[in-house]
Amino acid sequence: MARDCKIPRSWIKREALRVKGQFWTPDWAADFMAAYVLQDKPDRLLDPALGGGVFFHAAKRYAATRGFDVALFGRDIDKNILIEAKNSGLSDADLRNVEIRDFVLDPPVETFPAIIVNPPYIRHHRMTATQKEQLRGFARTATGREIDGRAGLHVYFLIRSLLALAPGGRLAYIVSADICEGVFSSALWQWICSRYRLDAVVAFAPEATPFPGIDTNALVFLIGNEDPATTFTWISCREPKADELIHCLSGNTSRTYTGIDVYPRIVSEALETGLSRPPAENVTHMYRLGDFASVMRGIVTGDNDFFFMTQSKAKELGIPDSLFVEAIGRMRDIEGDSVALEDIRRLEASGRPTRLLRINGVPFDDLPLAVQRYLREGEEKGLPEKTLIKTRRPWYRMETRQVPPIMFAYLGRRNARFIRNLAGVVPLTCLLCVYPKETAPDFIDRLWKVLSDTRTVENLRKVGKSYGSGAIKVEPRALERLPLPDDLVRAEGLERYLQPKQGILNFNECDAVKT
Known part of the structure; x- marks a missing residue:
C-alpha cells in the first residue's frame, strides 16, 4: 500500500527537512x-x-x-x-x-x-x-x-x-x-x-x-x-x-x-x-552571446533593508538624491520585456524601493549630518560585521555597476527573459547585467532583437540549471555561452562586428560548441 510522502506545507516543517536534507x-x-x-x-x-x-x-x-x-x-x-x-x-x-x-x-x-x-x-x-x-x-x-x-x-x-x-x-x-x-x-x-x-x-x-x-x-x-x-x-x-x-x-x-x-x-x-537536458538537436551554432556582449551579476548590497529604500524613506531621512542611484530590486517589479522611467515612477507611487544608497569616495566627516546619523544606526545594528559587508572599506561602500543596456531575469518559471533597460537603472542580484561590446544604439537594438526572439530564449535551457516547475537559472558565464540562431545574427547584420576577430570565431567553430 502506498504511503503518504507529501512534502509538508508548513515553512517550519519544510525548513526542518532542509536542515536534514530529507525529502522522501x-x-x-x-x-x-x-x-x-x-x-x-x-x-x-x-x-x-x-x-x-x-x-x-x-x-x-x-x-x-x-x-x-x-x-x-x-x-x-x-x-x-x-x-x-x-x-x-x-x-x-x-x-x-x-x-x-x-x-x-x-x-x-x-x-x-x-x-x-x-x-x-x-x-x-x-x-x-x-x-x-x-x-x-x-x-x-x-x-x-x-x-x-x-x-x-x-x-x-x-x-x-x-x-x-x-x-x-x-x-x-x-x-x-x-x-x-x-x-x-x-x-x-x-x-x-x-x-x-x-x-x-x-x-x-x-x-x-x-x-x-x-x-x-x-x-x-x-x-x-x-x-x-x-x-x-x-x-x-x-x-x-x-x-x-x-x-x-x-x-x-x-x-x-x-x-x-x-x-x-x-x-x-x-x-x-548536459545529462539533465534532452538530446542535442543536430544543429551547430556559430555564434554565442559572449561574442557580442559580456555578462555580470547584479549588485550585492549586503543588506537590502538598509541600503535599498523607497523615495519617501529617503526624503524622511534627509539623504540627498546625489547619494542614490535608481535601481531594480526584484524581477516582478518589471512587468514586461522592458523597463522605462514611467515604470520607475509607478514603482515609487506604489511604495516599492527604487533608491540604492551609494556613498563611495566621500569621507565620513564630509557627509551630511543626516547621512552620518543613518550610518551610525547601521553600525548599532551590527551591519559592519555581516558576511558580505565586513570586507568592504569603509563598510558602507557599495558595489558599482555601469548601467546595463540589457538585463536578464536569470531565475524564473517559464519566464526567463531579456529586458531592455530604457530607464537607466542598475539591477540588484535578481538580474544579470548584459553589456554589449559595441555601444552604438543601432548595435544594441539589433542585439536586443536577436535576444528577445523566442528561439534564442528557448536555447536558455541548453546552458541553464533546471529547477522545479519548469524554472531555470542561468549564471553569468553560462549566459555568455548561450547559442544564438545563426540566421537571426545574420539577419540583423551582427556578424560584421566580428570580422576583426574572425580568427577567434574560427577557433570556436572548431572547438566543441556547448549546446
Whole structure:
C-alpha cells in the first residue's frame, strides 16, 4: 500500500527537512529504481540514506513478486529514523542491519551488489568549513580530481555509493539535476563515465515530478559497475507511474510507450549537452552571446533593508538624491520585456524601493549630518560585521555597476527573459547585467532583437540549471555561452562586428560548441 510522502506545507516543517536534507521518494519512483538494481536477483541491498524506509519496502515488494530473498542493509545519521521506519511498517527483522553511522566518511567495509539511494540534499552553505574540507579531501583521494567547494553533500554521497558498489553491481540514485549542471559537474561525470557504465538517466516532466512542491528538478541515474559504454538510454517520464519505466529498464527500449519518451544517446554527446537536458538537436551554432556582449551579476548590497529604500524613506531621512542611484530590486517589479522611467515612477507611487544608497569616495566627516546619523544606526545594528559587508572599506561602500543596456531575469518559471533597460537603472542580484561590446544604439537594438526572439530564449535551457516547475537559472558565464540562431545574427547584420576577430570565431567553430 502506498504511503503518504507529501512534502509538508508548513515553512517550519519544510525548513526542518532542509536542515536534514530529507525529502522522501514516492513509492512509484522507488519501485522502478528497485527493479533496476534487483534485476539480477542479488542477495544483498544497501540503502545508505534510509529515511522512512521507502526503498526497503520497494525491494521487498519486488523480491516477493519474483520469488527470491534479499538481505536489507542501511545507514543513516538520524537516530529517529528507525522509529519512522518502523512506523512505516518495517519490522525489526527488516531493520536489523541498519546502522546509525556516517556513510561518506565512515563507510562500510564490504561492497554491495545493489545500492539504491535518495541522498541527503544538503547544499554547501549549510555545511561547516570543516565538513567541506573533509568531504573535498575524500573526493580528491577517491577521484584524483578537485571537486568545487560549492558541491553539496549529495555529490559526495554519489562518489561513496559508487565506491561501495561490488563488481557487476547496480546503483540507482535519485537526486537534483544540479549534480550534472553545477560548476563541479564536468570533473565528476568525466570520472564516473570513464570508470562505470552509465545505463540510463530518467528525467521528469513537471507533471510527473517525484517531489511536487519542491523547487528542484529531479533525475534518476542508473549506473553499473561494469566497463564503461559509449551509449546509454535517456528517458523522459511524463506520468508518475512505474510500470513502463520497469519494462524499459529491463531492456525493452524499442517498445512504444505512452507515458515515457525513450532516447538512445551517446555518452560524449550527453556530457557535452548536459545529462539533465534532452538530446542535442543536430544543429551547430556559430555564434554565442559572449561574442557580442559580456555578462555580470547584479549588485550585492549586503543588506537590502538598509541600503535599498523607497523615495519617501529617503526624503524622511534627509539623504540627498546625489547619494542614490535608481535601481531594480526584484524581477516582478518589471512587468514586461522592458523597463522605462514611467515604470520607475509607478514603482515609487506604489511604495516599492527604487533608491540604492551609494556613498563611495566621500569621507565620513564630509557627509551630511543626516547621512552620518543613518550610518551610525547601521553600525548599532551590527551591519559592519555581516558576511558580505565586513570586507568592504569603509563598510558602507557599495558595489558599482555601469548601467546595463540589457538585463536578464536569470531565475524564473517559464519566464526567463531579456529586458531592455530604457530607464537607466542598475539591477540588484535578481538580474544579470548584459553589456554589449559595441555601444552604438543601432548595435544594441539589433542585439536586443536577436535576444528577445523566442528561439534564442528557448536555447536558455541548453546552458541553464533546471529547477522545479519548469524554472531555470542561468549564471553569468553560462549566459555568455548561450547559442544564438545563426540566421537571426545574420539577419540583423551582427556578424560584421566580428570580422576583426574572425580568427577567434574560427577557433570556436572548431572547438566543441556547448549546446
